[in-house]
Amino acid sequence: MGGASQKSKIFIEVDCPVVLAGEELKGNVHLFISSITDNLVLTLELFGGEKVTYLMGGEADWYNNRVDYPQSGGVLCREKMLSCGFYSFPFAFRTSKKLPGSMKTYDSYHKASISYILSAEATANNLKTLTTTTPVIIRQYIKQKQMLEPSPKLNQLKHFNFVSNKKTSFKVDISKKSFRPNENVYMQITFDNCDCEDNLKTIEITLHRNIHFEFCSGRKSDRDQVVMSYVHKIRVPNDSPLLMNCKSVGFSFLLDFKDKHIEGCGTSFGKIIESKYFFEVTAKFGNYAAPVRIFVPVIIEPEELEPKVCEMFDGRIEMPVSTIEME
Structure with missing residues (x-):
């Protein structure tokens, strides 16, 4: 299923990249391991923040302001040993209702955005650290x-x-x-x-x-x-x-x-x-x-986005579903 000449790879596949704050992001982390690996740790984290860039009228300097949200997530799985091959790790990542909705706007004098990135990282004793990210869109929970x-x-x-x-x-x-x-x-x-x-x-x-x-x-x-x-x-x-x-x-x-x-x-x-x-x-x-x-x-509401589909992991081994809750 793999050889030493092939490189290990990782990919996140989200079922629906647009989700209401407070609901679950569901998908799979796909992993190809090119050689026998021990003490594998796979983590999944959500990063987000707000960023403003502004040129005030009559002033030559640009103002920059940003707020980074605390990263959230956890360990998706721990495996003592995996043989070389293709693996899929299903996940259900419950987001917080407190997350602001994604947005972006700009003109000649300002840029403002609220954005989110879902990141997966795989580490092991004899494996070079693998990371991958994918953007996700959060819909605002409205009171x-x-x-x-x-x-x-x-x-x-x-x-x-x-x-x-x-x-x-x-x-x-x-x-x-x-x-x-x-x-x-x-x-x-x-x-x-x-x-x-x-x-x-x-x-x-x-x-x-x-x-x-x-x-x-x-x-x-x-x-x-x-x-x-x-x-x-x-x-x-x-x-x-x-x-x-x-x-x-x-x-x-x-x-x-x-x-x-x-x-x-x-x-x-x-x-x-x-x-x-x-x-x-x-x-x-x-x-x-x-x-x-x-x-x-x-x-x-944000426009619907087509999920990115990974086609290189056919014949993969399905692992148990892991659920991660945001704090």
Whole structure:
């Protein structure tokens, strides 16, 4: 199954590289041993952290700030002796709910990211240390309170405007609170324009991403990014010239992210980085009525990734499953 001319190899294969914080990363560590090995120790660890690079306006120096999370993991297996050959060590690695979601964003003046690496290492008496890594994506575990807290930039925004000197009620319902890029969103708009004779003409929807980061101790900055936009035109039947008093409009649209906003997307609440999303929904009436605007927080999930498949370990020997819990 192997010879002295072949080199020992190691590879991590994760069943699903995107996992919700608090759930298990499952997969296999594949190992090829080219000669008889004794006292093998195989460890599995998760590394993660936040990193910010920022060029402040009017200053020539770049600021760098980072937070490294304590590494977590443990021993996957110990074997007194293994003959040369291919081996697979299945694992179930339970992550912590406290891990912030993965994310990445950048422009000409800043870079911010939260990233994770799963690492495996094999050591033995007569074996050169083998290491391998693979990136994994952590989905943010959301508490209801976190989702409803407004971003710093939203604190001063009004959720209602006025039409013809009368308060206009305007309600937005969406099919769910969590979406991925290129997923359909169903939205229901209910409004009362208080007998105003101006028709509802259009509903404009913009998905914003608000990035809040600390680029050095006590100094923070914000970025507002327009991820996508959609316009829904209202068609009024000929026999019903006015849309008045508690009308409801339902429609769907595609979360068609601009290319640069797909990679690294996701809601995240880190120690020095926050990434939040919200819909800005604007109802526009006729020429004599002010538009009505409301802001709806929403969770954006990272895009799905295809797992890396290792094809060189056919005919391998399956070892017992090991479970590792994060502290």
